[in-house]
Amino acid sequence: MADTFQNLLLGFQVALQWNVLGYAFAGCVIGTLVGMMPGLGPLAGISLLLPATFGLNPIIAMVLLGGVYYGAMYGGSTTSILMRIPGEAASVMTCVDGYAMTQNGRAGAALAIAAIGSFVAGTFGVIGLMLLAPTLAALALRFGPPEYTALLMMGFFILAYMSGGSMPKTLAMAAFGLLLGMIGIDAMTGYTRFSFGVIELGDGVGIVPVAVGLFGISEILMTAAAGEGPKVRIPKFRELMPSAREFKDSVGPIARGSLLGFLIGIIPGSAHVISSFVSYGLERRLSKHPERFGKGAIEGVAGPESANNSAATGAFVPMMALGIPTGPVTAVMIAAVMVHGISPGPTMIQNQPELFWGFVASMYVGNVVLLILNLPLVGLFVNLLRIPYAYLYPGILCFCILGCYSVSNSVVDVWIMLIMGGVGYALRKFGYDLAPVALGLVLAPMLELSLRQSLAMSAGDYTIFLQRPIALTMLCLGVLLLLLGLKPLLSKKKDWRSKVGLDEVPD
C-alpha cells in the first residue's frame, strides 16, 4: 500500500505540471463538446485528435485523449437530458428518464445528479484502477482461450438480454457486426476474406468509419426531414440544485452504478454501453416504485450515468495492465501509445511508472476539472445546441468525413462510413439496435481467435467449454439470459424490458 501511495505521489508530480494540466483541461473541454454533438462520439473525437498526439510526449498524449474520452462521456448526457438526443451510445439510457425530468421542469437537477454521479463514479473507477489493477490483471492472466470465448459469448448474451426491443434483432445485429469483423486477412491462415478485390480491406474494416457511419451519419439521415431541432431550454444556475429527496434517491444508484460499471468495464467485450443498460435494469428492479421509470425517475439518470463513467475508467484496467483493449476507444488509445514505441502491459507499469501513475493521477485531475466545468458552464456549452440545425448538420457531416479520412488517410474509410450510414439508417427504420454491430466488429477477431485456439487445444472437442469451471459458469449465465430473453417470444408475455419502457428507447 505504501508503494502505491508513493507511486501515486510520483503520478501527481507529473499530472500537476502546468503543461499536463493544460492538456487535461483542453481534453475535457474538447471531449465535452464532442460528446454533446450528435454524430461525434468519443471514438470519433479521439480518432480526429489521434494524429495531433504523434508530436506530443506519450504522457501528454494519454492525458489529452483520456480527457476527451471521459469528457465525451459527460457531454453525451447533457444532450440526452435536454434534448433526448444521445450524444454517444452510452447515454441512450439517460434519455429515458433524463428527458422526462426535463419535461417535468427538473432538467437542472438531472444535469447536476449526472455530473455528481459521473464525478463519484469516475473517482471510484480511478481508485479501483489504482488498487485493483495488479490483482485483476493476475486473475485475467489465468484466462485461456476457452474462458475468453465463454466471456465474449456471455457479453453478447448480456447485451442481447439487456438491450431494448427484440432479442433476436439484437443477436442478429451482433452477428452482422461479427461478419463485418471477418473481412480482411485471417490472422491464423493468411487468407484474405471478403475483400472483393479492394486492397485496403485486407486490413479489415475499421471501427471508426463503421461507428461514425452507424451512429453519426444515420442520425443525420433520420433527422433529415425534421427541420429545426428541438428547442433547448437552458436551466438556470439556481435550478441545478437537486432537492433533498432527489439527493437521497440518487445515493444508492450512484454507489451501485459505480461498482457495477467498474466491474463491467474491466471485462473485455463489455463496455460502458452495456453497463448503463444493466444499471438501468437493476435500478428498475430494485425500485419500490418501478412505474416511475420512464416518467422522470432520478434513479434512472443517476445509475446509468455513474455506471458508464465508472466503466469508462474500468476499461483502462485491462488496457494498462494487460495491453488488451476492451473496446474501440481503448484500442485507439493503445495505438496512440504504441506510436511512441511503448507497449501497454505489465512491463509498462514497471518500466514506465511515470506514464502509468501520471495517467492515473491525471484522471483524478480530469474528474475535478469536469465537475468544475460541467455544472457552472452547462449554459455555455448548451449554446452549441442553439446553432440552427440547417448549419449544424453540414458541419457534422464534414467533420465525419474529415475524421474518417484522417485515421488512415484513406478514402476507402470514407466510403465505408457512407455505406454504413445508409445501412444504419435502414436498420433503424426497421427497428434494429445498432450498438451490437459495433461491438461485434471489435470483438470478432478476439472471438474467432479464442474459439479456434480452444478447438485446437481440445482436438475439436466442444466440451472443453464445459470442463473448465470459469468458462462453464460464464456460459451457463449466458444461456440462462438467452432463455430468459426468449421466454416472452415463445409465451407472448411481456418481459421486464417492455415493462420498463426499454422498447420505447430512441435509437
Next chain:
Amino acid sequence: MSLPRLRNDQLSGLMLLALALFVGWQNRAYPLGSVQEPGAGYTPLLIAVFLGVIGLLIALKGASSEPLSEMQWPEAKRAAMILVACAVATYALEHLGYRITVMSLLVFFLGVMEHKKPLAVASVAIGFSLLSFYFIGTLLRVPLPRGPLGW
C-alpha cells in the same frame, strides 16, 4: 405472400437471411478446415448460419409487426440527397482536394438544400473549409488531400 402485404419484420428478416446466404456462398472460396483445426472459412460459416437462423426467426415471428405499406419515410428523399452529395464529395476528395470539395459540399447543403442567403452560404463554406484545413491539416499535420493546383 405478395410484396405489398409483407410486414417490416418479415422483410428485414428475409433480408438478413439473404445476407447470410450470400456470405455462405462467398465463403466457398475459403477452406473450412476441420473441427480440430478450423480453417479461414469456419467462423464466417458459423456466424452466417446463426444469422440465417435468426433472420428466419424474425421473419416467421414478424406477422404482428407493422405492415410495410404503413411505414413512413418522410425524410427518405432528403436523406438520399445527403448520401448522394456525400458520395460525390468522397469521389471528388482526392481529385479536387479537401478545401474545394468541402467548400462545394457546404454550398450544396446550405445553398441548394437549405436555401440560405448567399452571403451566409459563402461565409460558412469558405470559413469552414479554410479553418478546418488549417487546424487539421496544418496544425495537426494530417495530410489532407490537395487538388491539381495545390488546393
